[in-house]
Amino acid sequence: MQKICTQTTTTTTTKAAEANASSGGGNRTKEETASLDKKVNRDRDIEKGDKEEGGEDDSNIPKKQDDKTPKKEEKKKKEKDNEKAKNEEKKEEKKDNDKKGDTKSLQLNHLPHSNKEHVTLVLIGHVDSGKSTTAGQILLSTGELDQRTLEKYKKEAKERGRDGWGFAYRTDEDEEEKARGNTIDCARVSFETQNKRFTLVDAPGHNNYVPNMISGAALADVAILIVSARSGEFEAGFKRNGQTREHSLLVYTLGVSRVIVAVNKMDHCNWKQERFELIKKEISSFLKAIGFKEQMLDFLPVASYAGQNIKEPLAPEVCSWYKGECLLGLLDKMDKIERWPDKPLAISVLQRYKGDYGLTAIAKVESGVVSVGDTVVALPCNQTGTISNLFIENALVSHAIAGENILACFHARSKVILENLTDGSVICHPRTSFVHVARKFRAEVLLLELPNILTIGYSAMLHIHNLAVECQVIAIPHKIDPKTREKSKIPPVFLRKRESAIIDIEIKSDSIPFTVCVYYCTSLNEILNCCFVVNAIELFFAFKKLSFNRHLSKNLNFSKKQGKSKLSNSYLKNILFWLYFYSKFVIITKNNIAIHQHFEKRLNFSFESIFHISKQNKCFFYKKCNFHQFSHKFSKKI
Numbered sequence: 001m002q003k004i005c006t007q008t009t010t011t012t013t014t015k016a017a018e019a020n021a022s023s024g025g026g027n028r029t030k031e032e033t034a035s036l037d038k039k040v041n042r043d044r045d046i047e048k049g050d051k052e053e054g055g056e057d058d059s060n061i062p063k064k065q066d067d068k069t070p071k072k073e074e075k076k077k078k079e080k081d082n083e084k085a086k087n088e089e090k091k092e093e094k095k096d097n098d099k100k101g102d103t104k105s106l107q108l109n110h111l112p113h114s115n116k117e118h119v120t121l122v123l124i125g126h127v128d129s130g131k132s133t134t135a136g137q138i139l140l141s142t143g144e145l146d147q148r149t150l151e152k153y154k155k156e157a158k159e160r161g162r163d164g165w166g167f168a169y170r171t172d173e174d175e176e177e178k179a180r181g182n183t184i185d186c187a188r189v190s191f192e193t194q195n196k197r198f199t200l201v202d203a204p205g206h207n208n209y210v211p212n213m214i215s216g217a218a219l220a221d222v223a224i225l226i227v228s229a230r231s232g233e234f235e236a237g238f239k240r241n242g243q244t245r246e247h248s249l250l251v252y253t254l255g256v257s258r259v260i261v262a263v264n265k266m267d268h269c270n271w272k273q274e275r276f277e278l279i280k281k282e283i284s285s286f287l288k289a290i291g292f293k294e295q296m297l298d299f300l301p302v303a304s305y306a307g308q309n310i311k312e313p314l315a316p317e318v319c320s321w322y323k324g325e326c327l328l329g330l331l332d333k334m335d336k337i338e339r340w341p342d343k344p345l346a347i348s349v350l351q352r353y354k355g356d357y358g359l360t361a362i363a364k365v366e367s368g369v370v371s372v373g374d375t376v377v378a379l380p381c382n383q384t385g386t387i388s389n390l391f392i393e394n395a396l397v398s399h400a401i402a403g404e405n406i407l408a409c410f411h412a413r414s415k416v417i418l419e420n421l422t423d424g425s426v427i428c429h430p431r432t433s434f435v436h437v438a439r440k441f442r443a444e445v446l447l448l449e450l451p452n453i454l455t456i457g458y459s460a461m462l463h464i465h466n467l468a469v470e471c472q473v474i475a476i477p478h479k480i481d482p483k484t485r486e487k488s489k490i491p492p493v494f495l496r497k498r499e500s501a502i503i504d505i506e507i508k509s510d511s512i513p514f515t516v517c518v519y520y521c522t523s524l525n526e527i528l529n530c531c532f533v534v535n536a537i538e539l540f541f542a543f544k545k546l547s548f549n550r551h552l553s554k555n556l557n558f559s560k561k562q563g564k565s566k567l568s569n570s571y572l573k574n575i576l577f578w579l580y581f582y583s584k585f586v587i588i589t590k591n592n593i594a595i596h597q598h599f600e601k602r603l604n605f606s607f608e609s610i611f612h613i614s615k616q617n618k619c620f621f622y623k624k625c626n627f628h629q630f631s632h633k634f635s636k637k638i
């Protein structure tokens, strides 16, 4: 899963970074080109340094003025000397930086568009509902795709016998994707509206590529759910195992709270209001049942292929009953996403590579601010490094705040190395008290659509951010009464569908430990208040609550009986767990061999710690305690 996704993002982002690095061609925006030109010119100035001493830079100082008065001449001379000294300084600094692989002196202080809020969107929905077409149409409407290129795509699609797939070729660039007419990997593109900047992730809709979709959606803020209004297509996507349902569950558990439902292909039903209302009613009640709040849902009819209701409101002769915003209008007017720029730094790493700027992480700033020159620590490898360069949308920046998707480059002298900066790692400032590495944790779960039962011993894969690790349910200390919310005193032997319980999870010993950022919130309920989802075939279950309990050792209540579960392994099939970390969930899937092997290759860490929690000033602070101490206490209790 991760491998495939890596390729896509690396090709888009790496290429861009490399293009910048070499100051070569590439698909840059005007601002990027301007900033790079600036940088190159400055480089040249510095290189020329000595030569300019000979008076070549006098062209900037009109000679006539110099001759006017001796005072002025003196002043000019002084200025010139100062400039020379500055050039010398810059030259030295640059030499030094070049040696270190650091280009701090070349940084831009601000992005040209930094006053606009950045939002990451993910396009989700059943296969062929029109996600890629919508992405193409959005890019065309915002000037990120030109008509000529689109015509080329359309022609190519026609030649391949896929007339109508032209728009999709903007994001489905891969040969296989074009040949199949399906998105396989998540593609990332950027666009801007009047008030906002967006990164748009086009996720695959096909059932086979759900892991790719999870990876792509892991860092999204808002989802655009594309539902086809075409007769039979909506029904197929919305049936029990359809991806309209599955993707909605996934994004919810990945922490997305806002969904824009675009009912697409309205041209197929002649813009009939009844069809739209029926779809709206069904999807709305389903999304609310998952846990989305009504006020966070928007519905609009569109016909992406013709670009109707994407950039411009609908003409009355096309559709007289819809009076709301068009898609780009809705996106532009969306409420600000809550961010934590003033909290400690936490950057989740999507992927990493070694490029012209050295070790580079493709990442998202989840909280805090990161600046060029910052000393940071990567977890779980616990290796330090210095940020030498930061890129946002291919532009060099001096800092990046919460919410931004970045390329973070490490100084050549950094201790952190490529092999250890695994996907899903978290970068934070050293000695931060809220990012931790763990092997064990406790969570409250609600089991939805569980065909059989759940007992101690479930083996599964845990996904957090972009990381997947193997884990196991090691205890079910309490069942929770759905009405009173009281915890049972006796540990249940097993759990059934729709039951809620406290369970303890352990990361398997040969697996990479995972890094947990505990986001700040105003009350414990806030951190714990979430919903959870279960899918019938996949047998998902969700951790409703994450509670790194202060008295974990006291509360833990392993039962020897439970340990000797009579249930056979046949029950332990394809599980997906969801664990919520404020706005982030962890997903656990069982028997995902590809992921397992992928991680096994690089698993050589051994962090053993659990959390203790205390509450101070409306924030949560965690102290690590040694796992062995914990086990000791625990075994004493037994």
Ligand SMILES: Nc1nc2c(ncn2[C@@H]2O[C@H](COP(=O)(O)OP(=O)(O)OP(=O)(O)O)[C@@H](O)[C@H]2O)c(=O)[nH]1
Pocket (backbone or CB within 6 Å): 125, 126, 127, 128, 129, 130, 131, 132, 133, 134, 163, 164, 165, 168, 181, 182, 183, 184, 203, 204, 205, 206, 264, 265, 266, 267, 268, 302, 303, 304, 305, 306
């Ligand atoms: N009539 C009509 N067809 C559309 C519309 N939007 C998309 N299509 C067609 O639907 C088909 C699938 O579109 P895609 O954009 O590839 O669908 P997708 O959801 O990205 O597909 P996957 O990524 O493979 O899940 C193409 O033939 C499009 O031309 C629309 O508004 N009206």
